[in-house]
Amino acid sequence: RKEVEQDPGPFNVPEGATVAFNCTYSNSASQSFFWYRQDCRKEPKLLMSVYSSGNEDGRFTAQLNRASQYISLLIRDSKLSDSATYLCVVISGGYNKLIFGAGTRLAVHP
Amino acid sequence: DAGVTQSPTHLIKTRGQQVTLRCSPKSGHDTVSWYQQALGQGPQFIFQYYEEEERQRGNFPDRFSGHQFPNYSSELNVNALLLGDSALYLCASSLASPTQYFGPGTRLLVL
Numbered sequence: 001r002k003e004v005e006q007d008p009g010p011f012n013v014p015e016g017a018t019v020a021f022n023c024t025y026s027n028s029a030s031q032s033f034f035w036y037r038q039d040c041r042k043e044p045k046l047l048m049s050v051y052s053s054g055n056e057d058g059r060f061t062a063q064l065n066r067a068s069q070y071i072s073l074l075i076r077d078s079k080l081s082d083s084a085t086y087l088c089v090v091i092s093g094g095y096n097k098l099i100f101g102a103g104t105r106l107a108v109h110p
Numbered sequence: 111d112a113g114v115t116q117s118p119t120h121l122i123k124t125r126g127q128q129v130t131l132r133c134s135p136k137s138g139h140d141t142v143s144w145y146q147q148a149l150g151q152g153p154q155f156i157f158q159y160y161e162e163e164e165r166q167r168g169n170f171p172d173r174f175s176g177h178q179f180p181n182y183s184s185e186l187n188v189n190a191l192l193l194g195d196s197a198l199y200l201c202a203s204s205l206a207s208p209t210q211y212f213g214p215g216t217r218l219l220v221l
Contacts, residue, residue: 043214099155100153
């Protein structure tokens with residue numbers, strides 16, 4: 001079983017739609033959680049950190065459920081520019097080694 | 111303030127050859143991590159360097175080795191290249207924080 005699992009998609013949604021991505025992780029001792037965004041043939045870029053209390057950044061909302069070992073990302077009012085692959089990332093153990101899921105691809109169309 | 115830089119951007123090698131990839135961390139960062147990203151997959155951790163020492167290593171064979179210099183820049187070396195080593199190699203830097211900043215990567219093709 002992979003340490004971090006995501007639905008690969010693709011999610012094809014129209015502009016203005018709300019879309020949600022889910023991610024599960026296997027190590028209950030994981031201590032930090034993130035969503036990264038990766039555009040085609042580019043490097044991953046940090047989108048937001050994820051906390052148990054939930055956090056929001058504009059149209060983006062991230063949530064962590066430690067009991068279920070589940071992380072979510074909600075994107076409201078999708079824009080064409082949101083088209084990318086969204087990577088769920090977990091840190092387990094020392095020295096901040098990032099463990100990535102395989103990514104969920106989002107395509108927003110006019 | 112320069113971000114993380116990597117060189118070269120692209121590289122083509124043949125099986126059995128050796129390759130060296132280079133990374134300069136973001137200004138002020140002292141920790142460099144290397145990741146391999148195969149097509150359609152998420153990045154996989156190779157190893158991390160701090161204070162010129164390999165501090166942590168992922169599940170990669172000894173053919174993968176690295177180095178960190180006193181100015182915190184780093185190299186990734188891969189010996190005896192295999193076709194399966196074809197991937198995007200990403201370098202990330204950080205400073206006493208889980209937040210890592212990635213360079214643009216080196217795209218390696220092994221023929």
